[in-house]
Amino acid sequence: MTWLKHSSSSRWHADRWLAPLLGFTAAGAALILGLVLAFLLREAAPVLGSGHAIGFLTDAGWYPLEDQFGMLPMVVASLAAALGAVLLAGPLGVASAIFLRFYAPPGVARVYRMIVALLAGIPSVVFGLWGLTVLVPLIARWQPPGASLLAAILILVLMVLPTVALTSASALAAVPQSLLQGASALGIRPQGTILRVAVPAARGGIVNGMLLACARALGETMAVLMVAGNVVQYPTGLFEPVRVLTANIALEMAYATGAHRAGLFAAGLLLTLLVMLLAWLAIRATRGGHHA
Numbered sequence: 001m002t003w004l005k006h007s008s009s010s011r012w013h014a015d016r017w018l019a020p021l022l023g024f025t026a027a028g029a030a031l032i033l034g035l036v037l038a039f040l041l042r043e044a045a046p047v048l049g050s051g052h053a054i055g056f057l058t059d060a061g062w063y064p065l066e067d068q069f070g071m072l073p074m075v076v077a078s079l080a081a082a083l084g085a086v087l088l089a090g091p092l093g094v095a096s097a098i099f100l101r102f103y104a105p106p107g108v109a110r111v112y113r114m115i116v117a118l119l120a121g122i123p124s125v126v127f128g129l130w131g132l133t134v135l136v137p138l139i140a141r142w143q144p145p146g147a148s149l150l151a152a153i154l155i156l157v158l159m160v161l162p163t164v165a166l167t168s169a170s171a172l173a174a175v176p177q178s179l180l181q182g183a184s185a186l187g188i189r190p191q192g193t194i195l196r197v198a199v200p201a202a203r204g205g206i207v208n209g210m211l212l213a214c215a216r217a218l219g220e221t222m223a224v225l226m227v228a229g230n231v232v233q234y235p236t237g238l239f240e241p242v243r244v245l246t247a248n249i250a251l252e253m254a255y256a257t258g259a260h261r262a263g264l265f266a267a268g269l270l271l272t273l274l275v276m277l278l279a280w281l282a283i284r285a286t287r288g289g290h291h292a
Contacts (some may be wrong), residue, residue: 022267040272043265046258050240056266062232062248064260070266073234077242078271080149080235082217085156086164090210092157093164094199097206101172102194120162128226131155136227143239148227150238155223160213167212171205172198174207211282215275221246245271 041048059070096116100109131151140146173249175198183193199206229241230251243251245267253264 037269037272040265040269044262044269046262047266048262064252064256064263067259068133069259069263069266071245071263071270073232074243074245074248074267075270077149077228077235078218078244078246081152081215081228081242081244084149084153085160085217086154086210086214088157089161089164089213093161093209093213094168094206096161096165097168097172098194098199100169102190102198113166116162116165119158122164124159124220125226126222127155127159130250131227139239145229145241147241148228149228149235149242150240151227151229152224152242152244153238155227156220158216159220159223160216163213163216164206164209167209168202168206171202171209173204175201208282210251211278215278215282218271218274218278219246221250225250 036292039080055067055069056071059068061068061070061073063070084225096112100112131154135154136146136151138146139151179197179201180193183197184190188196224244225247226243228247230243231241232243232248233240235242249264249267252260256264
């Protein structure tokens, strides 16, 4: 009895210190995010506080030497590449998660999960190098020049697929077993149980994974820079070369000065706000899935 009282007292003391520690950690993370946003706002202030801010959407193109900072073509290219990648990686990732959860034997599932995790750990420059030497020439045989929006989308599919697959697998694993057993008791076939019960019950986590994958695709730089062609223009087709915002920052920051440099920081601020929006949507999707 004395041992039980001592154990309960130890747990109570640990819990008493855990909440402040977690609160301090969360506050530190929020402070870092706030400092990053403040830094971006300060560096972008020369163009945000002048007539250049409207020019981000209205200027004919990105010509910093002529004081034209039209980002809209690069914004459209960034969104097209990210959304295209998620549209392709989404079904593949969910199918992989279903295979892992319901069809793969334990040994196969363990090896397959390890392979997917390793795919997530490959450096982006390696994907870019493979895309530049293999994928771009392959597309060029079909439709020159090869370096294009399509190449960027396909590279991003490989990079975000593990995110969708692993988060979807975790969401499916969290579906209560009682739901699946109840569907089976009602005479629903296994395929129907998976598609009509398990997947809808896990939709919050699945959508969450897709939104996080979209944020990853928006923030990718090196691989897209190597295969997209880096031409500042609206993507009128899959085979057209484009330049995304991240690649533009990486290419020009080394020599940018004055308003040009501030414009690049404004592009970084825009990307950060887009990723924050996706993160907020992911949180909402997760809450919606829990309520469902």
